[in-house]
Amino acid sequence: MNKLKTILLCTLGFLSCKKEIQNTKAEFLTEKPPSDIPIVFKHDIIPENKIIHKGTFSPNLQEYYYTISDKNFEKFEVFSINKINGIWSKPKKAFFNSEYNEHGMSFSPNGNTLYFSSTRPVNINGVAPTWHIWKSNKINGKWDKPVFIDIPNLRNKLVSHPTITNSGTLYFHSSNLDYSEMDIFQSKQTNGKFANAEKTSIVINSKTGKCTPYVSPKGDYLIFASINKQLDLMISFSDGIGGWIGTKKLNDKINNLGQGNPYVTPDNKFLFFTTGEHLEKNWKVKWVNIESQIINTNAYN
Numbered sequence: 001m002n003k004l005k006t007i008l009l010c011t012l013g014f015l016s017c018k019k020e021i022q023n024t025k026a027e028f029l030t031e032k033p034p035s036d037i038p039i040v041f042k043h044d045i046i047p048e049n050k051i052i053h054k055g056t057f058s059p060n061l062q063e064y065y066y067t068i069s070d071k072n073f074e075k076f077e078v079f080s081i082n083k084i085n086g087i088w089s090k091p092k093k094a095f096f097n098s099e100y101n102e103h104g105m106s107f108s109p110n111g112n113t114l115y116f117s118s119t120r121p122v123n124i125n126g127v128a129p130t131w132h133i134w135k136s137n138k139i140n141g142k143w144d145k146p147v148f149i150d151i152p153n154l155r156n157k158l159v160s161h162p163t164i165t166n167s168g169t170l171y172f173h174s175s176n177l178d179y180s181e182m183d184i185f186q187s188k189q190t191n192g193k194f195a196n197a198e199k200t201s202i203v204i205n206s207k208t209g210k211c212t213p214y215v216s217p218k219g220d221y222l223i224f225a226s227i228n229k230q231l232d233l234m235i236s237f238s239d240g241i242g243g244w245i246g247t248k249k250l251n252d253k254i255n256n257l258g259q260g261n262p263y264v265t266p267d268n269k270f271l272f273f274t275t276g277e278h279l280e281k282n283w284k285v286k287w288v289n290i291e292s293q294i295i296n297t298n299a300y301n
Helices: 004-029
Strands: 050-057 063-071 076-084 102-107 115-119 131-138 158-164 169-175 184-192 209-216 221-226 231-238 244-249 259-264 270-275 284-289
Touching: 050 102, 050 270, 050 284, 063 102, 063 169, 076 102, 102 158, 115 209, 131 158, 158 209, 184 209, 209 231, 209 259, 209 284, 221 259, 231 259
Parallel strands: none
Antiparallel strands: 050 063, 063 076, 102 115, 115 131, 158 169, 169 184, 209 221, 221 231, 231 244, 259 270, 270 284
């Protein structure tokens, strides 16, 4: 009897694992989902002589938005592909594209708000002409006109790459207009307005700039790029009282060429990131199973 139970348990486990793999294949339309070794995601959507930057999904994994620029970094545009009857559509410009530069997009956890950074004019006295954060809300299934997010104490700073938690805390990177002193900041939302930003308190061994944050919907972990000779992806965990501890570099299978623009699927299973040699400008979006690396060994009670 015990032998029969063991066989049944193994069979159920195998079927469950097989079903999970099939579901992943159905979601991403790939022959084989990655393990802990990153693989390229949809390299065919990068136009010739262009560079891909950030890629992110809607929470239901039915829309994929990604940034494309020329190799001189003079024009940034966001494109999207939709999944229709299980098949990805052809790329088209995102609904919020303008004659200016667009980049750094992310969805709210419920999928009803899309945040992005843009150089479009704000037309408000005291707001510097540079990258700022904008958002669009989905109302009755349609995206409304994007609006500027005013973070009062950063009006004369570059502000980009927003990502938001369930509780409404917005994380992003900010710097001087010449890109110096770049770091991660956060701003709390109250009654639809964002308060003055505070520099995010991340315990890290070295003094380094930080950029392109991704925060989990629950706000329990934060992935970002540290700025050294190359970009390295780091992960830090919430201490439960507003700070971030246990900061560590993601493994060398991920960090090997310079990495940034992280995004993690809602099931906390797959990390998407941009990687490539800076001088060669042959960047790609890759994805990898990251479950083992988002376990917080310093979890608070």
